[in-house]
Amino acid sequence: MTELSDEQKRDFEAAAFRRLIEHLRERSDVQNIDLMNLAGFCRNCLSNWYRDAANAEGVDLSKDQSREIVYGMPYADWQALNQTEASDAKKAEFEARRPRDH
Template sequence: MAELSDEQKRDFEAAAFRRLVDHLRERGDVQNIDLMNLAGFCRNCLSNWYREAAEADGVALSKDESREIIYGMPYAEWQALNQTEASEAKKAEFEARRPKDH
């Protein structure tokens, strides 16, 4: 593997993150509960991680602000446009696999 500088690693990681966020914005049909059940994280997790990184660097972001960064719009707006009621089976699967911090 090629030796990457710290700056290259940061830039490539940032580019991959932006692509992931863009992809999730385009795929409003993919529900957060589906992401949680399959991968153990969702858009809200990304927004929490973003906020935590900002706070670690001394930048205060609210939960709503970090969610808007990830969703590309206010969370309530995204919910109204995209969120559907999860089936009982999906809810049960989520509860069985639910991470401790959710």
């Protein structure tokens, strides 16, 4: 395997993260509950991890600010435009698989 510098790793990880965010913005039809049920994380998880990273570096980033970074708009706006009611089956699956920190 090619040996990567720390800077290259950081740059490639950042590029992959930006690509993931772009993909999730394009796929607004995929609901957070679908992501949680299939992958165990969702857009809100990403925004929390982003905020945690910022806070760890001394940057005070609010939950709303980090969500806007991930969603590309205020969370309430995204919900109004894209969020649908989850079926009872999806809700039951989520509860059965729910991670401890959610």
